[in-house]
Amino acid sequence: MIQNSKSDYQIAQQQILDGIISGEFDIENRNDLGPLIPIRLFQALRMVALGSNVEDILGQGAPSLVYHSGQSLGLAMGQIAAANIDKDLETYVGKIKLLCRQLSIGLVVPDKVDLSAGVLELRVDECVSCAGIHHVSAPICHFEAGMVGGIVKTFFNRNVKATETKCNALGDKTCLIRVDLL
Amino acid sequence: MSSNVQFLDPRKSQNNEIDSILRNLMNIQGVSAAAIVDSDGFVTHIHRDFEINTDAIGASVQVVFGAAAKAAQHVGHHLTNMVICENNDGYILSTPIDAGFILALVTQREALLGRVRFELKETIPVLKKLFTSYLAN
Numbered sequence: 001m002i003q004n005s006k007s008d009y010q011i012a013q014q015q016i017l018d019g020i021i022s023g024e025f026d027i028e029n030r031n032d033l034g035p036l037i038p039i040r041l042f043q044a045l046r047m048v049a050l051g052s053n054v055e056d057i058l059g060q061g062a063p064s065l066v067y068h069s070g071q072s073l074g075l076a077m078g079q080i081a082a083a084n085i086d087k088d089l090e091t092y093v094g095k096i097k098l099l100c101r102q103l104s105i106g107l108v109v110p111d112k113v114d115l116s117a118g119v120l121e122l123r124v125d126e127c128v129s130c131a132g133i134h135h136v137s138a139p140i141c142h143f144e145a146g147m148v149g150g151i152v153k154t155f156f157n158r159n160v161k162a163t164e165t166k167c168n169a170l171g172d173k174t175c176l177i178r179v180d181l182l
Numbered sequence: 183m184s185s186n187v188q189f190l191d192p193r194k195s196q197n198n199e200i201d202s203i204l205r206n207l208m209n210i211q212g213v214s215a216a217a218i219v220d221s222d223g224f225v226t227h228i229h230r231d232f233e234i235n236t237d238a239i240g241a242s243v244q245v246v247f248g249a250a251a252k253a254a255q256h257v258g259h260h261l262t263n264m265v266i267c268e269n270n271d272g273y274i275l276s277t278p279i280d281a282g283f284i285l286a287l288v289t290q291r292e293a294l295l296g297r298v299r300f301e302l303k304e305t306i307p308v309l310k311k312l313f314t315s316y317l318a319n
Contacts, residue, residue, distance in 0.1 A: 059255075060282055061248020064223025068241040142222065159236070161224050 009046065017076050020103070039128060044130050046058055046143060046145075063142045067162075070143035074150020088166055089113075092155050100123035104146070118181035121165075122148055123174050128170035141175050148177045156181055189247025197227065199312055203305060204229040210301050212293025214272070218309075219243045230288070243286045249274045264302065266295070277302055282311040 006014075019027070029033045041157045050069065055062040081095035083135050093110055100108045106124035139145075141164050149162030159182040166176035200218060208229045215230035222239035228234070250252040251262040262293055269276040273295060274289045285306065 057249060057252060058245055059248040059252040060221065061223075061245035063221060064219075064241045064244035064248075067224075068237070071237065082315040145222070161222075161226075163222075 020076070021080050023102075025102070042128060043133070045130075047133070047140070050143070051140075063136040066142040067146035067149075070146025070148075071153075072146075073143075074147035074152075075154055076150075077147070078151045078154025080150070087155075089155065096141035096151055100124075104176070105147070108148075114156075115181075120152060120179045120181075122177050122179070124148070124177065125174050126172065127168055127175040130167060130175065134167040134171070136167070136169045138170070139175070139179075140169050141167055144175060145177050149179060152179045154179070158182065200227050200309070201229070201307060203312075207287060209300065209306065210293070211296055212290045213287055213298060214290055215286075215288035217243075217286045218279070219284045219286055226283075234241075234288075239286075243274070243276050243284055246274075247278070247284055257269075264299070266299075273298070275299065275302055277306055279281075279306065279309045281317055283307060283313060 019025070020135060025035050050066055076100055077096065081092050081099060085091040085095070093108075097108045100106055103152060105125040108124060109123040111121040111123045113146070124141070124144055125164060127141055129144060130136075135142070145162045145164040149160050153160045154164070160179050161175055161182060162179045164175060165178050166172035166174060168175055201280075204216040204218070207213055208231070214232060215228065215234060217228040217230070217236075217239070219240045220226050221244070223237075223244040225240040226272040228236060238315045246267060247265050250265040254260070254262045263277065265276045266275075270291075272287045272291050273287075273293065273296060275289070276290070277285045277291055279285055285302070285304060287298060
């Protein structure tokens with residue numbers, strides 16, 4: 001048996017991120033079904049497997065796990081977007097918007113950028129996690145908050161705190177994520 | 183799932199009191215880090231005498247505390263007041279404050295666990311009072 005220091009999940013993660021980086025969304029072994037899945041299946045994975053099931057085991061630790069998972073994706077996306085742009089924020093945001101659209105994560109729109117105050121607010125319209133979900137009592141897109149945090153953290157190379165302040169599932173029509181540069 | 187909208191801005195001067203409390207905890211023999219972790223696993227305040235990946239430790243503290251608290255519920259122990267993680271080289275102690283915030287202490291092996299635990303229990307009511315007033319504003 002070949003000894004490998006990476007876990008199987010890490011091996012799968014690398015292949016998934018490589019696929020995203022390549023910009024090639026076709027996928028092998030899906031000749032008939034193709035690369036797209038119904039959004040409800042994604043939401044089942046996000047809100048059940050990585051939501052209520054995790055909450056059953058971790059209780060109040062669940063949101064931090066979800067946030068941390070989103071941040072890992074955001075860091076990877078940030079590295080993709082930061083390549084060859086010479087630290088230009090506008091280009092970086094443009095590439096992130098495109099990437100989020102290509103991956104159907106949502107339509108990312110910068111709502112407020114106040115670098116002197118160290119605050120950015122990004123809207124995620126048509127958020128993949130909470131579209132079609134209603135009547136929750138608090139924002140539920142911890143994954144997207146972490147993702148946006150990871151994206152901003154990569155560009156500024158600073159610690160950040162991302163907080164979802166509006167959520168479509170609360171009836172806000174969009175998800176708004178405030179990022180504080182620390 | 184709980185809200186992640188509670189935000190304690192570590193840049194604000196009103197948090198000097200929290201920093202002072204963490205500094206005092208660092209003066210206990212064998213304590214090598216003292217941190218406040220919010221409900222998203224974000225480290226809002228930290229004092230330490232060694233390098234720590236704050237993102238990773240914050241999430242881990244929340245996950246470990248959450249899992250331990252769930253286990254306690256399963257056996258009818260109700261509320262969890264403290265989680266103590268005994269490791270080869272020291273301890274990690276986690277105690278809930280308010281609104282999902284946790285105070286975590288990292289110690290070296292030679293720390294006197296009873297003393298650390300006592301100081302932690304003495305500190306929590308003071309922190310609770312501070313957080314209640316901060317989060318209300």
